[in-house]
Amino acid sequence: SQQGEEDPQALSIQEGENATMNCSYKTSINNLQWYRQNSGRGLVHLILIRSNEREKHSGRLRVTLDTSKKSSSLLITASRAADTASYFCATDGKVIFGPGTSLSVIP
């Protein structure tokens, strides 16, 4: 069964806008990771946030974690056409992925 589930399933924005996607999970975690997948390629690790952290930044990425609500969000600021991809969250252990958010950034 899926541990994490992303929302929305699809998101379309204009270049330069911010994109926010969310992840909800079911059981307690030690950490949560976000990955990106370009069409036809493998997944690429973006960022990890540990259960004792509330917010983390990496370049244009900002991740938050609310363990009381069992949810995380990924914010991509100043989006670019190259950010067009599917984004997945995954929790520790076996690393189970949700169905992903498909992001389209329109130039």
Place this chain on the structure above:
Amino acid sequence: DTGVSQDPRHKITKRGQNVTFRCDPISEHNRLYWYRQTLGQGPEFLTYFQNEAQLEKSRLLSDRFSAERPKGSFSTLEIQRTEQGDSAMYLCASSLAGFNGAPLHFGNGTRLTVT
């Protein structure tokens, strides 16, 4: 670090045939994962190894599927008597166990088409 490589990149086979895929992980990584991904879906966990030991298998991995990792290096995934429902992208990933939250490094996958 040459990354995770998978071979072949594409495989077309007829229903009922056997196929075998290979994954070469990053050399110092002791953990290796196999996932299956269909269009529009996230990767589904199939199995993972720590060194040569297969630690967990998903119930998705029917008796037609078998994975090995001899000597704890490369891994193979074999599908016997393929069915059209086996058509998918098969992804391999590796990581360093013992590091809580070690990121997975993925290969670009083997796309299987069963006709």
